[in-house]
Amino acid sequence: MTDDRLVTLAERLYRVCVARNLTVATAESCTGGLVGHAITEIAGSSAYYVGGFVTYSDDAKRGELDVPAELLAAHGAVSAQVARAMAEGARRRLETAVAVAVTGIAGPSGGSPDKPVGLTYVGVADAGGADVGRYLWTGDRTANKVASAAAALELLLERIGEPA
């Protein structure tokens, strides 16, 4: 049910966060819940994973993560700015040490010349600020979701100083 690479990353995240007493939240658009699913494949993950949001619509991004409507209008849902705002919103809402957010175009439809299928931004926020990664996947819908979820777990590990 879950890609081995995701489970390996989730195991590492579990070990590091429990050892360092860090709590984590997720905010997912294109991955639809896959990051949370991977995290919770590890028994005992409730010790550090508080929960998350699947904000598939713009309304949900505004209502559940407090992403400003102006930011969505100016940059679009698939943008570095919105990835960052989603991560900051999830962290604030769930009061965690760190939060990760994913927004992208999994495909096969939804792409444009400016924002092609596979374009994905991952944002990670903690008390010290935020990082955003930009990716351009070239797989099918499922492969792009898996690649995005792996990137989310990797950026989380990087941000907390324990790169995978």
Place this chain on the structure above:
Amino acid sequence: MTDDRLVTLAERLYRVCVARNLTVATAESCTGGLVGHAITEIAGSSAYYVGGFVTYSDDAKRGELDVPAELLAAHGAVSAQVARAMAEGARRRLETAVAVAVTGIAGPSGGSPDKPVGLTYVGVADAGGADVGRYLWTGDRTANKVASAAAALELLLERIGEPA
């Protein structure tokens, strides 16, 4: 990455909801995002799937889904009452036609004589009320999550009158 049975159910849900113009939200505890992941494996699912919540902690169930603290204290997070309240909360928060919620003990730890590993409740709420299903899975953590996600999609289809 995703069980064939889940994708088949998600395809059916996609077809029915788009045809009937129904919107859907999810609220997941033990499945950790797997229901949302399965739903969003179908291209075009954003036409009916607004989003969801992964409320892994009791705090998240209270804060994000408005599950009353008294309900959690009286019945526990894994209960028919909380499954129903989670579904109603997700539906209200995301203003959808219908919402599904899953709460259970995926294992291997967390069980008790009263509430053994594998015990899972699925709640589905719409404007007409709510249904709750009770299940007792006997697989490992991953198998129990998959079985719970399948039950969630099946109960959704049942509630909207299109049983799988």
